[in-house]
Amino acid sequence: AAGVIQSPRHLIKEKRETATLKCYPIPRHDTVYWYQQGPGQDPQFLISFYEKMQSDKGSIPDRFSAQQFSDYHSELNMSSLELGDSALYFCASSLEGWETQYFGPGTRLLVL
């Protein structure tokens, strides 16, 4: 069965650079969630989208923005990167009305 696809899987950036993370949900899923997981920590909810509209917002910094496109894929744009942004970024998708979220493999971001 098709799963959530994230790209890139690994990313190395320097401070103050920008990064774009992409997420392709499971086919027919219309809801996308972004999470940030620091080393040894639980995932922290950043933001979610339903039918291309932002549906909820968590602890997403103002330096980050995200959107969901007409094909339901989503992109997380991160600017003015800081060392503390180094983490694993997960995308999850679900079908509205179905509450189970399915996670992608994550993008490991390292900011030097």
Added chain:
Amino acid sequence: GNSVTQMEGPVTLSEEAFLTINCTYTATGYPSLFWYVQYPGEGLQLLLKATKADDKGSNKGFEATYRKETTSFHLEKGSVQVSDSAVYFCALNSQAGNNRKLIWGLGTSLAVNP
């Protein structure tokens, strides 16, 4: 607000031992409850879930029962294997209006020795 509390790790067991990882929750309404597993270097995988009181979720020999009276969703497995070594996260589905997000426990690391 809604919250999830898991037993602290790490948990170290020998192969074929019995596993229990405790999870309790605080929530308004009737949330669904989940266990996710994260193997080393990998993403989060849904292990099992339960959507209402007294439901039992099960998968790969793991079980958890939604206990509303004790607000618990403890994860159990009768005989663990080395391949079960991973971090286990308990989570509940928090819904406010049309917004829905997972509330996570801090994770419990399990190491199974041969």
